[in-house]
Amino acid sequence: MERIRGGWVNVPEHLKCKTDLKEMGLKPTGEAKAEVWNSHIWVKLYDINETAPRKPATEKQLAAIEKARAAQLAARTCSRCGEIIPKKESLFQGMCNYCRESLFIKETSENALELFRSWVHDKSKYLILDTETTGLDYDSEIVDIAVIDLDENILLESLVKPVCPIPEVATIIHGITNKMVENAPSWPEIWPQIKQILSAGKIILIYNDSFDIGMIRSNCERHNLPFTAFESICVMQTYAEYVGNYSRYRRDFTWISLADAAYEEDIRLIGIGSHRAKSDCIACSRLIHRIVAERGVEVESVKNTS
Numbered sequence: 150m151e152r153i154r155g156g157w158v159n160v161p162e163h164l165k166c167k168t169d170l171k172e173m174g175l176k177p178t179g180e181a182k183a184e185v186w187n188s189h190i191w192v193k194l195y196d197i198n199e200t201a202p203r204k205p206a207t208e209k210q211l212a213a214i215e216k217a218r219a220a221q222l223a224a225r226t227c228s229r230c231g232e233i234i235p236k237k238e239s240l241f242q243g244m245c246n247y248c249r250e251s252l253f254i255k256e257t258s259e260n261a262l263e264l265f266r267s268w269v270h271d272k273s274k275y276l277i278l279d280t281e282t283t284g285l286d287y288d289s290e291i292v293d294i295a296v297i298d299l300d301e302n303i304l305l306e307s308l309v310k311p312v313c314p315i316p317e318v319a320t321i322i323h324g325i326t327n328k329m330v331e332n333a334p335s336w337p338e339i340w341p342q343i344k345q346i347l348s349a350g351k352i353i354l355i356y357n358d359s360f361d362i363g364m365i366r367s368n369c370e371r372h373n374l375p376f377t378a379f380e381s382i383c384v385m386q387t388y389a390e391y392v393g394n395y396s397r398y399r400r401d402f403t404w405i406s407l408a409d410a411a412y413e414e415d416i417r418l419i420g421i422g423s424h425r426a427k428s429d430c431i432a433c434s435r436l437i438h439r440i441v442a443e444r445g446v447e448v449e450s451v452k453n454t455s
């Protein structure tokens with residue numbers, strides 16, 4: 150069979166494909182005369198002089214066609230927004246990509262709010278911890294540590310004298326100078342007290358828990374002190390999920406600094422200072438309470454857990 154190259158423009162007027170014939174109310178009676186490349190398949194072409202009129206479809210046939218079309222359309226219609234998705238895409242759990250993602254963000258945010266509520270609801274189960282350090286590396290040292298409860302009672306607040314001097318860049322952030330820590334206890338001196346608090350069975354809420362836990366661990370390692378793991382929840386991650394600022398690129402929620410979160414939630418921090426361990430603990434506690442207070446009554450699922 151002749152293969153026509155160069156696409157439809159090179160097809161002579163008297164040759165038609167089945168779809169064209171159908172539109173003209175015709176069907177082929179003879180063999181295909183040629184083929185044309187239609188971007189992904191070879192399409193058979195028939196001579197228009199070897200055709201016969203198509204019989205009109207019966208009611209039953211029309212109904213079957215209509216049914217098949219509707220089913221095909223339904224399979225591409227998002228159950229949430231009603232949009233028909235392109236043929237290349239597919240629905241997941243009946244939803245388009247956009248709806249699936251926005252539902253995921255909405256559900257994650259609701260779960261985060263539930264988590265905030267559960268902390269306030271069962272205040273006695275939780276403590277808040279924060280540290281200030283000489284830097285952000287593994288080798289950095291803790292120079293300030295505080296633990297409070299959700300009523301802002303202070304369980305521990307102490308400066309810590311590091312082995313190495315505090316670099317100026319760190320002092321600019323938290324305001325802690327080498328002079329201030331001169332007479333402070335060293336990490337080995339204060340660790341038993343911290344360890345006792347952390348091992349009392351409470352869940353420790355920390356704004357960026359992986360950083361603070363990493364710091365506590367490395368400070369223990371530096372002084373050959375055995376580090377015991379404790380249960381913690383990252384308030385920064387929970388807040389990011391609550392806000393719902395989802396990055397499609399990173400496939401995670403965008404973190405927000407404690408200072409930005411406090412500003413965002415309109416939390417008054419006047420009189421408690423800033424970027425010190427205790428003040429950051431208080432800011433964290435107020436952030437939690439503010440979110441729960443703003444979002445009204447607790448939902449049933451939280452009440453039932455008590």
Ligand SMILES: [Zn+2]
Nearest residue numbers: 227230245248
């Ligand atoms: Zn949709």
